[in-house]
Amino acid sequence: MLLLYCRPFPSPCPPLRRLLRCRCTCSSASSPIVPYHQSFARRMALAGIHPHHRIAVGVSGGPDSMALCVLTAAWKKAAKGGSGGFVEGLLGVVVDHGLRLESADEAQLVRDRVHGMGVICEIARCEWPNGRPKLGHLQEAAREMRYQKLLDICIKQQIGVLLIAHHSDDQAELFVLRLSRNSRVLGLAGTAFVSQLFAPNLKYDGHNFCRYGILLVRPMLDFSKDDMYKICQGSNHLWVEDPTNNSMQYARNRIRASLRCLSTEGTFQSELQKLIYACRLTRACVDNACSMAVKQSITITEVCPSSVPGFEVS
Numbered sequence: 673m674l675l676l677y678c679r680p681f682p683s684p685c686p687p688l689r690r691l692l693r694c695r696c697t698c699s700s701a702s703s704p705i706v707p708y709h710q711s712f713a714r715r716m717a718l719a720g721i722h723p724h725h726r727i728a729v730g731v732s733g734g735p736d737s738m739a740l741c742v743l744t745a746a747w748k749k750a751a752k753g754g755s756g757g758f759v760e761g762l763l764g765v766v767v768d769h770g771l772r773l774e775s776a777d778e779a780q781l782v783r784d785r786v787h788g789m790g791v792i793c794e795i796a797r798c799e800w801p802n803g804r805p806k807l808g809h810l811q812e813a814a815r816e817m818r819y820q821k822l823l824d825i826c827i828k829q830q831i832g833v834l835l836i837a838h839h840s841d842d843q844a845e846l847f848v849l850r851l852s853r854n855s856r857v858l859g860l861a862g863t864a865f866v867s868q869l870f871a872p873n874l875k876y877d878g879h880n881f882c883r884y885g886i887l888l889v890r891p892m893l894d895f896s897k898d899d900m901y902k903i904c905q906g907s908n909h910l911w912v913e914d915p916t917n918n919s920m921q922y923a924r925n926r927i928r929a930s931l932r933c934l935s936t937e938g939t940f941q942s943e944l945q946k947l948i949y950a951c952r953l954t955r956a957c958v959d960n961a962c963s964m965a966v967k968q969s970i971t972i973t974e975v976c977p978s979s980v981p982g983f984e985v986s
Contacts, residue, residue, distance in 0.1 A: 705906035708899065709750075712743040715891040719866050723751030724761065726831045730822055731764045731793065733782030733912040736837035739903035740892055744835060745791050757790065764793035765825050767818045771804060778912065785910055796821040823869050826886045838863055838890045840945060841897040847951075865890055 721727070729744055731737045745759050752760065764786040768779040779795045786793035798817045805813035826834055846863065870885040892900075904911050 705903050708895070708903050708906075709743060709746055711894065712891055713747055715865075715894065716747065716889075719887075719889045719891065721833055721887075721889060723748045725833050726761045726763075726829075727833045727835060728763045728765055728822065728826050728829070728831045729791070729835045730818070730837070731766050731782060731786055733766070733778065733785070735900040735904050735911045736839060736892070736897075738785070738909055738911045739895075739900040740835060740837040741786060741789055741791055742903055742907045742909060743891075745789055749790075758792050759790050762791055763825075763829060763831060764791045765822055766793060766795045767821050768795055768797045769814050769817065770798050770800070771810070771814065782912065789909065794825070796825055819869060823871055823886060827871060831886070833887045833889060834869065836888065836890050837892050837900075839892045839895045839897060839900060843893060844945065863890060863893075865893055 716722075727744065727748075729737070729741055731741060741764060744762060748759050748762055764783075766779045766782050766786070768775050770776070776797075779797075783793045783795055798821060800817075804810075822834055826832070843863065867888045868885050869888045895903075
């Protein structure tokens with residue numbers, strides 16, 4: 673098995689008080705997080721991922737990705753008997769979009785904190801040859817660039833699994849956003865638990881053309897935003913709050929603020945999650961039906977090619 677390269681890392685830098693808000697509480701005052709570890713292990717098993725697999729984690733430094741780092745590192749360490757040092761086969765990746773003057777310092781701070789968790793971490797810096805994206809497309813452009821950088825590093829490090837910290841609140845925001853854009857049922861199903869991320873470039877391996885791809889897994893979809901805070905607090909790890917997440921210039925942030933207000937009204941959140949689940953179940957049924965149709969078509973072609981239009985027995 674290939675091992676990730678372990679290199680020394682600089683000492684932690686001081687918090688960026690003006691730009692970031694950091695929270696930390698003592699673990700003795702927080703709820704036990706053992707159930708989160710157990711739930712995470714079940715989700716990873718459901719995705720077919722095991723501790724010996726080489727895994728990358730997208731880390732922004734916020735409570736979501738830091739909670740994901742906590743659970744992933746503990747999950748891998750448990751399989752190794754809690755050995756010290758850096759966690760084998762685990763790489764944190766911080767994407768510095770370079771869209772704010774402070775982003776480089778923030779990325780350095782996050783990398784140091786991830787290193788402090790015993791996880792090797794590197795920074796991927798983005799370049800914008802055509803200039804900064806326009807405000808209306810900034811979040812979409814940043815997202816595309818982020819996934820491209822994550823994919824590039826996974827390919828370079830020969831890592832086949834990428835974990836992203838999307839949770840149930842993210843699903844709710846995406847549902848409302850797509851609903852406002854007249855999306856249909858399949859679009860309202862939200863992000864998938866497991867999907868694939870493909871590189872746009874093709875490579876000739878000497879025999880065939882192949883396209884690089886990795887498995888993209890979102891093991892935190894059953895957790896809420898509050899769960900993310902509890903996991904960080906329970907493990908006594910710091911996180912940062914991105915100030916752009918509070919900017920009302922972006923539609924998703926406005927939706928997030930509205931949902932936060934509505935969540936105080938009784939069962940709204942639970943009912944919304946039920947609706948999202950119904951859409952996801954519908955999409956799963958459609959995907960399964962399409963898959964079965966393709967398999968049946970292939971079987972018919974192999975057994976009796978003449979029964980399929982376009983095929984004739986000579």
